[in-house]
Amino acid sequence: MMKKTNHYRLVISLIEEMPKELLLVIENHNNLFKIMRRIEEKKFETQEQAHAFAIGLKLLSEEVIKKRNHRDITFPA
Numbered sequence: 001m002m003k004k005t006n007h008y009r010l011v012i013s014l015i016e017e018m019p020k021e022l023l024l025v026i027e028n029h030n031n032l033f034k035i036m037r038r039i040e041e042k043k044f045e046t047q048e049q050a051h052a053f054a055i056g057l058k059l060l061s062e063e064v065i066k067k068r069n070h071r072d073i074t075f076p077a
Contacts, residue, residue, distance in 0.1 A: 003029050
């Protein structure tokens, strides 16, 4: 059985230097919105910090999982 893959569009803008933008189209097997709602209950100073943490962690972990069998790629300790 194949896992469902969710597709997301992530836009990163450097506010001080508009209109510089980076557009990423990413795949993740998790529903990132559900994860963000759950992590809002944790102790973060702001909702933005909670969302940034959740998205950053999920983006990194998804790439680590994809690359886990590639011996030529190392991740910093």
